[in-house]
Amino acid sequence: MDGTFNENDLSRVVEADRAHVWHHLIQHKPFETNDPRIIVEGKGMRVWDQKGKEHLDAVSGGVWTVNVGYGRESICKAVYDQLMKLCYFANSAGSIPGSIFAEMLIEKMPGMSRVYYTNSGSEANEKAFKMVRQIAHKRYGGKKTKIMYRDRDYHGSTLAAMSAGGQDERNAQYGPFAPDFVRVPHCMEYRKHELDGAPEENFGEWAADQIEQVILREGPDTVGALCLEPVTAGGGVIEAPEGYWQRVQEICKKYDILLHIDEVVCGVGRTGTWFGYQQYGVKPDFVTMAKGVASGYAAIACMVTTEEVFDMFKDDASDPLNYFRDISTFGGCTAGPAAAIENMRIIQDENLLQNCTDMGNRMVGNLQALMEKHKVIGDVRGKGLFLGAELVVDRATKEPVDEKMAQAVVADCMSQGVIIGATNRSVPGKNNTLCFSPALIATADDIDQITDAVDGALGRVFG
Numbered sequence: 001m002d003g004t005f006n007e008n009d010l011s012r013v014v015e016a017d018r019a020h021v022w023h024h025l026i027q028h029k030p031f032e033t034n035d036p037r038i039i040v041e042g043k044g045m046r047v048w049d050q051k052g053k054e055h056l057d058a059v060s061g062g063v064w065t066v067n068v069g070y071g072r073e074s075i076c077k078a079v080y081d082q083l084m085k086l087c088y089f090a091n092s093a094g095s096i097p098g099s100i101f102a103e104m105l106i107e108k109m110p111g112m113s114r115v116y117y118t119n120s121g122s123e124a125n126e127k128a129f130k131m132v133r134q135i136a137h138k139r140y141g142g143k144k145t146k147i148m149y150r151d152r153d154y155h156g157s158t159l160a161a162m163s164a165g166g167q168d169e170r171n172a173q174y175g176p177f178a179p180d181f182v183r184v185p186h187c188m189e190y191r192k193h194e195l196d197g198a199p200e201e202n203f204g205e206w207a208a209d210q211i212e213q214v215i216l217r218e219g220p221d222t223v224g225a226l227c228l229e230p231v232t233a234g235g236g237v238i239e240a241p242e243g244y245w246q247r248v249q250e251i252c253k254k255y256d257i258l259l260h261i262d263e264v265v266c267g268v269g270r271t272g273t274w275f276g277y278q279q280y281g282v283k284p285d286f287v288t289m290a291k292g293v294a295s296g297y298a299a300i301a302c303m304v305t306t307e308e309v310f311d312m313f314k315d316d317a318s319d320p321l322n323y324f325r326d327i328s329t330f331g332g333c334t335a336g337p338a339a340a341i342e343n344m345r346i347i348q349d350e351n352l353l354q355n356c357t358d359m360g361n362r363m364v365g366n367l368q369a370l371m372e373k374h375k376v377i378g379d380v381r382g383k384g385l386f387l388g389a390e391l392v393v394d395r396a397t398k399e400p401v402d403e404k405m406a407q408a409v410v411a412d413c414m415s416q417g418v419i420i421g422a423t424n425r426s427v428p429g430k431n432n433t434l435c436f437s438p439a440l441i442a443t444a445d446d447i448d449q450i451t452d453a454v455d456g457a458l459g460r461v462f463g
């Protein structure tokens with residue numbers, strides 16, 4: 001076998017896929033008997049499979065990634081031109097696209113100053129975790145090594161990132177995990193009844209105060225950082241309640257704790273601002289991002305920090321250990337920043353942040369209207385074009401529908417040519433939140449097509 005193949009011979013592709021590809025995030029046994037799905041082509045909001053069937057992609061490549069849509073010639077050209085000029089050089093030296101993208105990014109992130117390039121969201125988070133540990137050793141005599149993370153949040157698939165994983169289902173059978181990662185409670189208003197002592201009023205402040213309780217239990221001099229998603233993605237599309245972020249910021253300041261915001265999903269436009277944290281007036285010390293940075297046109301992720309943190313790593317040049325002793329080989333690929341520059345330019349030139357807000361509002365309106373008709377929708381939530389609809393058996397008890405029912409809705413939408421998702425609720429068998437994240441270029445017709453498909457699917461699955 002060589003690599004040449006006839007574009008029309010997709011049966012060979014299907015065979016090779018079935019025989020040799022170990023797919024992400026799926027159980028292979030049922031997959032083997034399912035209809036194969038190879039995505040062959042994409043343009044704008046739509047993709048086509050190996051049978052030529054058109055799908056409206058309401059999840060931006062499955063996992064909140066293709067923010068500017070498929071088939072962007074200007075990004076492809078920028079990547080091609082850059083690769084012909086220089087494909088790679090280790091990031092201990094500078095590059096033209098790496099420098100220019102860093103400048104563009106920092107302009108959008110007042111208060112931040114330094115960009116560290118990596119290739120995945122997990123890896124970007126690991127870089128911040130490593131920095132926190134090194135700061136603990138440099139500044140605090142080996143104390144303040146603990147990193148807090150929140151129930152339901154997810155920060156990646158590598159071992160330290162999993163140690164900060166708030167979704168138990170994803171972690172089962174992969175322990176033991178790295179030490180000194182400490183969990184704080186979730187802040188989900190819709191499910192606050194699961195939290196002992198949660199009040200009816202001022203829940204946001206109360207939820208943030210629970211973080212303070214964990215700090216006091218662990219000892220403030222042992223806690224170095226708090227890592228949070230601005231809007232929790234795979235854990236159920238959870239926006240923190242009113243009052244939460246302000247208290248979180250106060251608590252971090254009070255106990256000298258670095259605030260790490262994981263923008264791997266929210267970053268670069270998904271919520272209607274450049275970054276999710278900007279919706280809530282937060283001032284982070286670390287921001288990590290990946291998916292939307294280059295919309296999937298090239299692999300790139302970034303760990304961004306302040307000049308204050310950067311300064312901690314250069315205060316004594318006579319000490320040979322006094323720098324961040326870390327590399328990411330492919331953080332030196334130039335395709336990533338070349339694609340990211342063009343991606344950001346498109347979002348700016350086409351006013352896609354505003355479109356994201358407008359279309360997000362339209363979608364929330366449509367989903368809320370569906371709540372009138374379908375009692376199975378218990379809650380509609382999210383920000384911008386990052387939305388979820390939680391399905392429950394009973395609105396009073398909020399008992400989740402079985403995952404199979406949510407999957408049946410996803411499958412029905414798929415048969416109508418609309419790809420949606422269902423996210424994790426941390427409890428096996430309870431992936432009951434329908435998930436929507438269309439590209440930021442979505443039109444009103446696209447949004448209506450998505451919610452019409454959901455309407456039909458809910459009617460057929462739940463009657």
Ligand code: PLP
Pocket residue numbers: 063119120121122123125154155156157229233234262263264265290
């Ligand atoms: N952080 C969040 C919030 C994510 O949703 C993800 C992936 O879905 C990651 C980190 C890990 O990113 P990656 O899969 O690029 O390693």
